[in-house]
Amino acid sequence: MSDDWNVEEELKPLKLKCTSSDCKNGHHSYRPTPKQKAANTVGQCRSCNEMAPFEWERLHKLDPEDLDYTIAALKNELIRQHYWTNEIPQKVENYARRKGVKGMEGAVEKRIRNSMSPPANDFDGRQTPVEDSAKVNAVHFAQHATASCCRKCMEYWHGIPRYHSLTEDEISYLSRLGMRFISERFPLLTETGEKVSPIRKAGKSNTKG
Known part of the structure; x- marks a missing residue:
């Protein structure tokens, strides 16, 4: 073993990207490659070429009454599944708790719109x-x-062209979809938010988190 080995560096979490995949465990990447676009095979995993087990046309309808189907489809992609299932950092949870349901609704919609x-x-x-x-x-x-x-991800997942401004219907749909994530990952939020003490690190008394 090299003397340069550093346990802290070795244990750093993998940096996932929209192009990351773990096909053997059923978590793919559907962001199309230039070759897939040229061959009109968009909708297949970029790593193993397996066709997605859901209907892209159904997703692209942006039906707010069909969010369960969309969420189930999203969880087939590695990076989406990671955010839906992995542990939420405390500072991220604290942000949501301070906002509450109403505050998060406003924050999600504002972020999508602006x-x-x-x-x-x-x-x-x-x-x-x-x-x-x-x-x-x-x-x-x-x-x-x-x-x-990002607009690239919106384009291949939701069928929203990246080079036009979002419509009011698209903003509303994406905001509602985002709030479904919030309600699933933060089920105990109060309606209007709560006071949450900041995370304090050793030697620092004013660390916000």
Whole structure:
């Protein structure tokens, strides 16, 4: 074993991307490759080429009464499944608890409308903090879980073209989908929020979390 081995570095969590997959365990990546687009095989896993076990056309209808189907489909993709099932960091939970259901509804809708509605630009794919970011909060977790984190993900998951501004119906649909994540992952939120003490680290008395 190398003397340079560092246990802290070795145990760092894997950085998942929209292109990450774990096909042998049934968690794929459906973000199409240029080759898949050219061959018109969009909808297959980019890693193993297995066709998705759900109907893309049904997802692209953006039916707010069919969210259960959409959520079940999302959980077939590795990065979405990760956000739907992995442990929520305490600071992310605290953010949601302070907001409460009503506050989270407003925060999710505001984020979709202000940050995700404009057409895709060169910054697309980097506008939503990931779980190890100091800026991440419960809204960002909801975005990654529901494929509303960037316009590329919205396009292949929800059939929303990346180069047009979101319509009011699309904003409403994505906001409702995001709130389904919030209600599933944070089932004990109060309606209007609660006071939550900040996380205090050793030697620091004013750490907010």
